[in-house]
Amino acid sequence: MRKILSVADIVTESENRHCTISEIVIEREQKLHEAGRKEIWDRMAGLWEIMKQSMVTAERNPARSLSGLVGEENKLLVEYMKTKGTLAGEGTVQAAARAMGVAALNASMGKIVACPTAGSCGIVPAVLLTTAEKTGAGKEKIIAALFTAAGIGMVIDENASTSGAEGGCQVECGAASCMAAAAAVELAGGAPAQAAHAGAIALKSVIGLVCDPVAGLVEVPCVKRNAIGAGNALLAADMALAGIKSIIPLDEVIGAAAQVGRIMPDSLKETAEGGLAATPIAREIARRLGVTK
Amino acid sequence: MTIKSVFDIIGPVMIGPSSSHTAGAARIGRMARSILGEEPKSAQIYLYGSFAKTYKGHGTDRALIGGLMGMDADDSNIKTAPELAAKHGLDVEIRTGTGLEGTHPNTVHIYLTGVSGRKVFVGGSSVGGGNVLVSRINDFDVAVQGRYPTLLVEHTDIPGMVGRITTILGGSGINIAEMRTARNEKGAGAFTVIQTDQPVTEKVVTGIAGLPDIITVSKILPFREVI
Known part of the structure; x- marks a missing residue:
């Protein structure tokens, strides 16, 4: 069984066979598990149900995080959208609200699906649900799009990483945004090459993003970066669907992110020793929470 | 090298906020319960490294207690595990320790006593992505990951x-x-x-x-x- 080495391989194969990226990813997964299509499909469908549930819970029963730093972002943004309208457009704002809701649910010990990590769990579900509402795509198409997201995520994981401790936030919220952008293009009926361009544009825009959580907690700035990751994904998907191409192909963007991750200092990789975590207010919060003295 | 599955990228289903500090902690707790082999009556939990520093904000204590009560990492009851433990008569003491240089930053030591009076010591670490390693049981050095029976x-x-x-x-x-x-x-x-x-x-x-x-x-x- 060969590893998925590049996005280019997947795109070429899907173009040759006139199928979607998700189809290639599902077939590979079938071979890997020696399992039937239904078994794999049902497992992903189960994950989507939990993702949907996490978005519902986040909106109906918002809870504050254990530290109290986050928890009402979804509610505020939805209220604002309903009463005052938006600048960025309803779809973008709705997706951002959902992404923050799920990320805050994670921070309040709610049940989520790591995608690719717990800290970036809001982006993919928020983008896919919002895109499906806009395009009228049904559940089957959303589940297929999740396979596309996972396929792109696997290439990132193989060639870079999907751990903030190894590569910074660019491979957590950045990876999620890249996965979501590519999946949204497929969900909207775009071509495989367009999906890859969307992923490339999304990841390029956040390459170098450091992992600098205040007091070491998955709250600040993680929750808001889920919102920006969702908005970034939708905009990148729109650009790709409009025919805008990424000059740097996705595989090379992933390679660049891997290189940036390698030279990124440890203080900016989840250790809470640099970046936003080292600001005076963050140090004060860490002391107040008893994390540091 | 293991070939990754799509479900390594999307998944696991877990109680947040952290795969290492919450999901991994629940798994270590559940393993300690299995090692004891009976309903635990009291537990003294010592947290080290990053566990000691950030356990409150990550719910590491709640996850460990949930695990000791037999909960999996995706059990919504983890959030209220300390209250549930008190109701069930499981007496838990959480302490933070220092002086374990050279061990993994997310390490916990659990002294567990069962309803029959049986005692066991379990030392383990959460090594990332929800994966765990129990490295000490009583006086013995072991390496148990809990992936197999x-x-x-x-x-x-x-x-x-x-x-x-x-x-x-x-x-x-x-x-x-x-x-x-x-x-x-x-x-x-x-x-x-x-x-x-x-x-x-x-x-x-x-x-x-x-x-x-x-x-x-x-x-x-x-x-x-x-x-």
Whole structure:
């Protein structure tokens, strides 16, 4: 069984066979598990149900995080959208609200699906649900799009990483945004090459993003970066669907992110020793929470 | 190198906020409960490194207690586990410690007492992505990850013990994936950890417990694949 080495391989194969990226990813997964299509499909469908549930819970029963730093972002943004309208457009704002809701649910010990990590769990579900509402795509198409997201995520994981401790936030919220952008293009009926361009544009825009959580907690700035990751994904998907191409192909963007991750200092990789975590207010919060003295 | 699955990228289903500080902690707690082999009555938990610094904000304490009560990493009751433990009469004390230089930053030591008075010490670490490693059980150095069904046997260090144990396993059609025996001094107690491909049945546990020179037998169920 060969590893998925590049996005280019997947795109070429899907173009040759006139199928979607998700189809290639599902077939590979079938071979890997020696399992039937239904078994794999049902497992992903189960994950989507939990993702949907996490978005519902986040909106109906918002809870504050254990530290109290986050928890009402979804509610505020939805209220604002309903009463005052938006600048960025309803779809973008709705997706951002959902992404923050799920990320805050994670921070309040709610049940989520790591995608690719717990800290970036809001982006993919928020983008896919919002895109499906806009395009009228049904559940089957959303589940297929999740396979596309996972396929792109696997290439990132193989060639870079999907751990903030190894590569910074660019491979957590950045990876999620890249996965979501590519999946949204497929969900909207775009071509495989367009999906890859969307992923490339999304990841390029956040390459170098450091992992600098205040007091070491998955709250600040993680929750808001889920919102920006969702908005970034939708905009990148729109650009790709409009025919805008990424000059740097996705595989090379992933390679660049891997290189940036390698030279990124440890203080900016989840250790809470640099970046936003080292600001005076963050140090004060860490002391107040008893994390540091 | 293992080939990744799409479900390594999307998944696991877990209670947040952190795969290492929450999901991994729940798994260590659940493994400690299995190692004790009975309902725990009291637990003294010592947290080290990053666990000690950030446990409140990550709910590490709640996850460990939930695990001690038998909860999986995706059990929504983890959030209120301390309250549930109090109701069930499980007495828990959480302390933070220092001085474990050289060990993994997310390390926990658990002193557990069961309803029958049985005591066990479990030392483990959460090594990332929800994966865990139990590295100490009582006086013995071990390496248990909980990915396979695992049988733990404490016995006298005499010739033929391992053979008698593996005969019972083989007789029940259970294949050994990995096995390790540790002892502290020649002829004293020894500890054998056997990871198997098939689930370890109660019949096997009883059979091994019935052998001469066996001190304790317990088993750890592998982590349930969620969804």
